Amino acid sequence: MVDIPYEGIPGIPPAEVPDVELYHPRSWWTRYVFSQDAKVIAIQYSLTATAIGLVALVLSWLMRLQLGFPGTFSFIDANQYLQFITMHGMIMVIYLLTALFLGGFGNYLIPLMVGARDMVFPYVNMLSYWVYLLAVLVLASTFFVPGGPTGAGWTLYPPQAILSGTPGQDWGIILMMSSLILFIIGFTMGGLNYVVTVLQARTRGMTLMRLPLTVWGIFTATVMALLAFPALFVASVMLLLDRLLGTSFFMPSLVEMGTLSKYGGGSPLLFQHLFWFFGHPEVYIVALPAFGIVSDLISTHARKNIFGYRMMVWAIVAIGALSFIVWAHHMYVSGMFPQFGYFFATTTLIIAIPTAIKVYNWVLTLWRGDIHLTVPMLFALGFIITFVNGGLTGLFLGNVVVDVPLSDTMFVVAHFHMVMGVAPIMVVLGAIYHWYPKVTGRMLNEALGKFHFWVTFLGAYLIFFPMHYLGLLGVPRRYFELGDATFIPSSAHSLNAFISVVALTVGFSQMVFLFNLAWSLFKGEASGGNPWRATTLEWQTPETPPGHGNWGKELPVVYRWAYDYSVPGAAEDFIPQNQPPRATQLIQGAAS
Amino acid sequence: MSAVILFLAVLAVIAGWWLSQQRLTAKPWLEEGPVGNFPGGDTMTWPAAKVGLGVFLAVASALFVLFISAYSMRMSVVDWRPLPIPRLLWVNTGVLVLSSVALQWSYVAARRHDAEGAMIGLLAGGASAVIFLAGQLLAWQRLGAAGYLVASNPANSFFYLLTAVHGLHLTGGLVALGRTSAKMWRGTEIANMRLSVELCAIYWHFLLLVWLVLLGLLTGWTDDFVNICRQLLS
Numbered sequence: 001m002v003d004i005p006y007e008g009i010p011g012i013p014p015a016e017v018p019d020v021e022l023y024h025p026r027s028w029w030t031r032y033v034f035s036q037d038a039k040v041i042a043i044q045y046s047l048t049a050t051a052i053g054l055v056a057l058v059l060s061w062l063m064r065l066q067l068g069f070p071g072t073f074s075f076i077d078a079n080q081y082l083q084f085i086t087m088h089g090m091i092m093v094i095y096l097l098t099a100l101f102l103g104g105f106g107n108y109l110i111p112l113m114v115g116a117r118d119m120v121f122p123y124v125n126m127l128s129y130w131v132y133l134l135a136v137l138v139l140a141s142t143f144f145v146p147g148g149p150t151g152a153g154w155t156l157y158p159p160q161a162i163l164s165g166t167p168g169q170d171w172g173i174i175l176m177m178s179s180l181i182l183f184i185i186g187f188t189m190g191g192l193n194y195v196v197t198v199l200q201a202r203t204r205g206m207t208l209m210r211l212p213l214t215v216w217g218i219f220t221a222t223v224m225a226l227l228a229f230p231a232l233f234v235a236s237v238m239l240l241l242d243r244l245l246g247t248s249f250f251m252p253s254l255v256e257m258g259t260l261s262k263y264g265g266g267s268p269l270l271f272q273h274l275f276w277f278f279g280h281p282e283v284y285i286v287a288l289p290a291f292g293i294v295s296d297l298i299s300t301h302a303r304k305n306i307f308g309y310r311m312m313v314w315a316i317v318a319i320g321a322l323s324f325i326v327w328a329h330h331m332y333v334s335g336m337f338p339q340f341g342y343f344f345a346t347t348t349l350i351i352a353i354p355t356a357i358k359v360y361n362w363v364l365t366l367w368r369g370d371i372h373l374t375v376p377m378l379f380a381l382g383f384i385i386t387f388v389n390g391g392l393t394g395l396f397l398g399n400v401v402v403d404v405p406l407s408d409t410m411f412v413v414a415h416f417h418m419v420m421g422v423a424p425i426m427v428v429l430g431a432i433y434h435w436y437p438k439v440t441g442r443m444l445n446e447a448l449g450k451f452h453f454w455v456t457f458l459g460a461y462l463i464f465f466p467m468h469y470l471g472l473l474g475v476p477r478r479y480f481e482l483g484d485a486t487f488i489p490s491s492a493h494s495l496n497a498f499i500s501v502v503a504l505t506v507g508f509s510q511m512v513f514l515f516n517l518a519w520s521l522f523k524g525e526a527s528g529g530n531p532w533r534a535t536t537l538e539w540q541t542p543e544t545p546p547g548h549g550n551w552g553k554e555l556p557v558v559y560r561w562a563y564d565y566s567v568p569g570a571a572e573d574f575i576p577q578n579q580p581p582r583a584t585q586l587i588q589g590a591a592s
Numbered sequence: 593m594s595a596v597i598l599f600l601a602v603l604a605v606i607a608g609w610w611l612s613q614q615r616l617t618a619k620p621w622l623e624e625g626p627v628g629n630f631p632g633g634d635t636m637t638w639p640a641a642k643v644g645l646g647v648f649l650a651v652a653s654a655l656f657v658l659f660i661s662a663y664s665m666r667m668s669v670v671d672w673r674p675l676p677i678p679r680l681l682w683v684n685t686g687v688l689v690l691s692s693v694a695l696q697w698s699y700v701a702a703r704r705h706d707a708e709g710a711m712i713g714l715l716a717g718g719a720s721a722v723i724f725l726a727g728q729l730l731a732w733q734r735l736g737a738a739g740y741l742v743a744s745n746p747a748n749s750f751f752y753l754l755t756a757v758h759g760l761h762l763t764g765g766l767v768a769l770g771r772t773s774a775k776m777w778r779g780t781e782i783a784n785m786r787l788s789v790e791l792c793a794i795y796w797h798f799l800l801l802v803w804l805v806l807l808g809l810l811t812g813w814t815d816d817f818v819n820i821c822r823q824l825l826s
Contacts, residue, residue, distance in 0.1 A: 120640040120644070121640070121641075121644060188651055191651075192644050192647055195647050196643050199643055200638075200640040201640070207614075207618070207620070209614070209615060209616065209618045209620040210620050223607075226651045227600070227650070227654045230654045230655040230658050231596075233655060233658075234655065234658045234659055234662060237757075238662065241749065245743050245749075246743040247743045247746070247749040248671075248746055249666060249746065249749060265669050265670070265746060266666070266669075266746070267665065267666060267669060270662060270665050270666060273665070274658065274661075277593065277596070277658070309621065310616070310617070317611070324600055325597070560620075560624045560625075561620035561621055563621070581624045
């Protein structure tokens with residue numbers, strides 16, 4: 001049998017793409033609504049994620065009102081408080097951060113940064129967004145169904161998640177599971193695109209080791225998400241069947257409201273294993289894109305090449321691999337076989353090594369750099385500090401003996417908000433200030449941006465630093481009110497009130513940011529194509545905002561890595577990736 | 593969870609092998625110039641759709657392996673009562689093997705530029721896949737009639753769940769197969785159809801493999817096999 005090679009599929013994409021091969025929007029609807037252009041899909045993802053994120057922000061205000069001033073607000077009862085907690089957590093982790101980093105930044109930046117015209121499967125990419133939107137709508141609809149959204153906590157642990165007595169037992173939990181299943185289907189469609197685009201659609205000269213770290217971060221996070229989300233899928237399907245068909249995958253035999261329930265023999269621990277097999281990689285699914293983006297922000301705004309590029313790439317890959325074998329450190333108090341704890345504590349602490357390498361490399365990139373304290377840089381610096389703080393308390397909680405007493409206290413809340421709440425949001429905000437000029441052609445207002453940064457950064461510390469102290473006192477998390485527990489001093493209550501006031505302030509300061517986004521769209525200073533004088537390909541597009549097909553007639557050719565800043569002897573302090581080497585130019589000049 | 597750890601280890605070996613071909617030890621800051629000057633680091637020579645299918649199969653495998661992990665953890669609880677596997681499943685397995693063979697036939701024909709042979713293979717493969725699905729539904733019905741309901745025992749729940757998930761994947765495959773056949777029917781040049789036919793065949797072989805693994809699990813053979821391995825090791 002003779003194998004005929006694939007026709008017209010060389011290893012390197014052709015420089016010129018015939019017009020017919022590109023997707024062409026024919027009407028307003030296909031250009032702006034049912035668009036297959038990754039840039040439009042990215043904006044759709046970002047706007048949807050921001051909209052549902054604002055709902056979660058308002059939920060956090062309501063929680064803080066209750067915690068800071070218990071008994072004052074009659075419109076918040078205990079059930080609602082649990083519902084607020086659940087929805088706030090679920091929305092922020094999955095529907096905001098995951099969707100924004102991978103669906104938003106991934107869609108916008110991957111094709112532009114690797115020098116592609118679009119994602120490799122644009123139609124599937126469009127479907128991905130619409131399934132995501134459907135997931136968000138199903139989730140939002142739970143606020144309006146009888147019984148309201150589920151109050152099971154964002155971890156949705158059975159048996160309580162589907163028993164009567166937990167708010168949202170009728171519809172909330174069913175719709176939550178359905179929404180998660182939809183989200184995972186939608187994400188898988190998008191994820192296939194991100195991975196295959198990085199593998200297959202890189203332009204000529206763009207080797208893996210010339211990729212900007214942003215692409216490395218998003219790529220690795222996508223691979224992880226593709227392998228981790230199936231665990232949540234399996235857990236959701238099985239919990240849904242327990243709730244709807246009365247199977248006993250997770251449900252043990254128990255007495256519910258005085259009568260023996262129909263369930264028997266199921267293993268709640270099995271759910272926790274599945275959930276955290278997804279849940280821990282999820283932390284890094286959010287963190288790795290943040291690591292990548294922040295590396296690029298620091299290098300660009302400090303006008304210095306990233307320190308230890310190779311080590312940064314290896315660290316990203318190592319963190320991605322290690323994060324799959326640490327999940328049970330969320331389960332020290334679950335009643336699993338106790339000796340597992342030693343293994344998982346060890347792997348958890350090992351992951352600190354590549355993470356620390358990254359932090360050192362960021363700091364060493366700043367060392368003797370030409371630091372411009374622009375708004376993106378401020379947020380990047382804010383990220384490093386916050387991430388180190390949150391990471392250090394992670395070392396506490398990773399150890400079994402420290403975790404057991406601190407588990408289910410405010411200390412844990414403070415830890416994960418620092419490390420996977422505030423820190424990635426710092427990067428999201430910095431990245432928006434950084435890439436907004438490319439998306440819109442206009443700069444965001446800098447004075448408003450600096451105000452936004454300082455209120456957010458200082459506010460986040462005023463909120464979450466005291467919360468560690470509350471946790472050490474033993475103030476429990478998830479409680480509607482603290483009552484008259486003797487071990488909680490009255491100062492803890494004043495501290496809670498203080499945190500609430502700051503939280504509301506920081507929340508409202510985000511409105512300044514939203515105003516800035518809208519105002520600058522029309523009134524912002526025109527940015528030009530490359531306002532930060534950056535090297536990566538997305539800043540070298542012929543049009544700003546990049547047009548359809550990104551690159552005009554010819555794809556760019558890459559001659560160097562992404563971090564040629566302040567090269568000695570160069571005319572400018574940056575050399576774009578697609579600028580040919582001077583030696584070649586000279587030779588060509590001599591030849592002509 | 594040992595099944596899924598094992599699966600991830602295999603994936604990690606594949607990913608590690610691929611990364612080792614990518615010159616991750618290069619010093620990109622020293623390597624200025626056109627890419628031809630430095631070996632390695634090109635994009636893959638496979639077409640994007642084939643890589644896409646490969647990535648999807650990895651995701652689908654992760655899904656099935658996680659179900660299998662859950663199965664093995666749940667079956668160690670005392671209330672587990674294995675259900676009798678209907679004879680019909682063996683017939684169905686045979687039909688699914690035929691389906692896979694037909695698609696392989698179709699792919700071989702497409703490589704020989706034999707449009708008619710490819711079309712016959714596609715249709716035979718699709719028809720036998722539909723028969724397989726109908727057979728699975730019949731098996732469900734017989735089990736239900738014999739009193740093995742979905743919620744009466746976790747073994748039953750897993751039986752219905754695993755067969756349903758496998759069936760849904762096959763149904764999704766049928767959509768792709770239908771589109772490929774329709775394109776072929778309209779007389780698209782066979783050379784342009786080769787990739788689509790190949791992808792269908794790969795997906796079918798994958799689902800056959802998954803089904804054989806699931807069948808081993810449901811009949812308890814995997815359990816015996818694991819026990820033998822344990823005894824050998826200890």
